[in-house]
Amino acid sequence: MDxxxxxxxxxxxxxxxxxxxxCFDRVGLGINVPIATVAILAFVTRFGPSxxxxxxxxxxxxxxxxxxxxxxxxxxxxxxxxxxxxxxxLATAAWGVAxxxxxxxxxxxxxxxxxxxxAGVVATVALAWLLARSGADGFFSRGFGQLGxxxxxxxxxxxxxxxxxxxxxxxxxxxxxxxxxxxxxxxLPIDLxxxxxxxxxxxxxxxxxxxxxxxxxxxxxxxxxxxxxxxxPPEASSDAEPAPRTRRVGAVETLTVLAAVDLLxxxxxxxxxVYLFGGVDTLGVVGMTYSDYARQGYFQLVGVxxxxxxxLLGAHEVVGRTRAFLVGALALLGLTSVILASxxxxxxxxxxxxxxxxxxxxxxxxxxxxxxxxxxxIGLLVANRMRWLPHALAAGAVAVTLIxxxxxxxxxxxxxNLARVVDPGLVAPGGFAGFDLPYGLSLGQDAVPxxxxxxxxxxPTERRALLTQLQARREDLARDPTTAGPLSWxxxxxxxxxxxEALPDG
Numbered sequence: 001m002d003x004x005x006x007x008x009x010x011x012x013x014x015x016x017x018x019x020x021x022x023c024f025d026r027v028g029l030g031i032n033v034p035i036a037t038v039a040i041l042a043f044v045t046r047f048g049p050s051x052x053x054x055x056x057x058x059x060x061x062x063x064x065x066x067x068x069x070x071x072x073x074x075x076x077x078x079x080x081x082x083x084x085x086x087x088x089x090l091a092t093a094a095w096g097v098a099x100x101x102x103x104x105x106x107x108x109x110x111x112x113x114x115x116x117x118x119a120g121v122v123a124t125v126a127l128a129w130l131l132a133r134s135g136a137d138g139f140f141s142r143g144f145g146q147l148g149x150x151x152x153x154x155x156x157x158x159x160x161x162x163x164x165x166x167x168x169x170x171x172x173x174x175x176x177x178x179x180x181x182x183x184x185x186x187x188l189p190i191d192l193x194x195x196x197x198x199x200x201x202x203x204x205x206x207x208x209x210x211x212x213x214x215x216x217x218x219x220x221x222x223x224x225x226x227x228x229x230x231x232x233p234p235e236a237s238s239d240a241e242p243a244p245r246t247r248r249v250g251a252v253e254t255l256t257v258l259a260a261v262d263l264l265x266x267x268x269x270x271x272x273x274v275y276l277f278g279g280v281d282t283l284g285v286v287g288m289t290y291s292d293y294a295r296q297g298y299f300q301l302v303g304v305x306x307x308x309x310x311x312l313l314g315a316h317e318v319v320g321r322t323r324a325f326l327v328g329a330l331a332l333l334g335l336t337s338v339i340l341a342s343x344x345x346x347x348x349x350x351x352x353x354x355x356x357x358x359x360x361x362x363x364x365x366x367x368x369x370x371x372x373x374x375x376x377x378i379g380l381l382v383a384n385r386m387r388w389l390p391h392a393l394a395a396g397a398v399a400v401t402l403i404x405x406x407x408x409x410x411x412x413x414x415x416x417n418l419a420r421v422v423d424p425g426l427v428a429p430g431g432f433a434g435f436d437l438p439y440g441l442s443l444g445q446d447a448v449p450x451x452x453x454x455x456x457x458x459x460p461t462e463r464r465a466l467l468t469q470l471q472a473r474r475e476d477l478a479r480d481p482t483t484a485g486p487l488s489w490x491x492x493x494x495x496x497x498x499x500x501e502a503l504p505d506g
Contacts (some may be wrong), residue, residue: 174296277341301343
């Protein structure tokens with residue numbers, strides 16, 4: 001595709017995405033659907049190459065798209081609306097393929113299915129593909145060329161901005177003190193959350209709209225490798241464009257991103273050392289007690305650690321083992337260890353106050369796996385064996401999975417929560433010292449033996465309610481024909497059955 005055409009298509013997609021935000025974000029579906037459909041069909045037709053007009057047999061596709069778009073303007077039944085919107089999307093994408101010069105209707109069914117799968121793949125990455133093609137002629141690098149040897153750093157800073165912004169949002173939502181510091185440092189006269197929400201909606205809409213635009217503008221070239229564009233093998237298709245050579249992000253840019261993330265993590269680590277690990281009063285800073293401050297954010301921090309690992313792997317692939325990379329990578333791993341320790345401490349404090357759930361158990365397991373990953377990454381990085389890191393991470397995941405399976409999350413949760421009832425000293429000050437009976441009853445057969453054991457320690461009212469529910473579960477298990485045969489034997493189910501059989505009748 002001509003880079004100038006790609007730039008126009010990408011710009012159109014972004015403008016349409018911002019328009020879609022005004023038309024659809026927090027706006028009910030109605031007449032806006034057919035209006036948007038007609039506009040997108042017009043854009044798709046405009047970007048189709050004039051030398052390859054759409055086949056006449058494909059002219060029904062835009063008609064179907066418009067007719068289907070009328071459904072959301074006429075009906076409110078969610079099932080009907082979803083079907084109509086799906087049909088609009090399929091017909092619009094098919095029209096994008098058709099106007100690119102690739103006939104759709106006249107093909108055999110099997111060929112249409114293959115074509116649809118390829119079109120779906122192309123549409124998924126369309127916006128990124130358009131942006132990549134937009135700079136194929138050096139359009140975006142001309143300005144950087146004026147910066148001389150600082151051009152690579154400038155490019156790295158631009159790449160680092162969204163990366164650091166994403167990490168900053170996660171860290172700010174995980175830690176109230178750090179979030180307060182971010183707010184103070186970047187105080188704006190606008191609602192940043194509103195900007196982020198609308199920006200995300202606009203980008204998502206731009207990505208969806210870019211799909212049919214990319215298909216229309218470059219569909220024949222995209223499909224020529226499979227012979228679907230002309231019915232001829234690739235070497236016989238004279239109109240197929242050669243695959244563009246894309247430039248890999250260089251080492252300087254990658255190291256700039258790594259350094260920026262290191263600085264952000266260092267700032268966050270300082271906050272953790274002072275306020276979380278050091279116990280400095282948080283009430284005067286963010287209006288929260290230390291206990292409330294420390295019992296939040298572990299989900300976000302686990303996500304940050306995982307993303308940091310992906311960043312490290314990507315940086316190693318691009319940069320290789322250089323002294324600068326080693327320094328940046330070891331700093332990233334060390335600071336990430338502080339973040340993971342923060343997540344573990346927060347989870348421990350929250351669990352101490354409110355007990356265990358399956359979700360908290362799996363978060364704890366993921367923290368254990370990530371801690372193992374960090375140790376493996378540091379060891380392999382120092383030993384210059386980073387190529388084995390994916391294998392080591394997979395082996396660690398297998399080990400943690402087997403340990404989780406051996407422990408049995410549901411049984412573990414019930415046992416630990418019952419221990420809190422028996423020994424209130426296990427409950428953190430201000431925490432919940434009771435037993436969450438509705439949650440316990442929501443668990444499966446693995447938890448039944450421990451629920452039966454709970455009858456001996458619960459208060460009379462809870463004991464009667466639990467006994468009634470367990471007796472009903474015993475009857476359900478006895479009547480279940482799928483568990484009667486020898487092939488359905490299961491250890492946890494048999495333990496549950498044995499425990500339930502020991503219950504009194506009535």
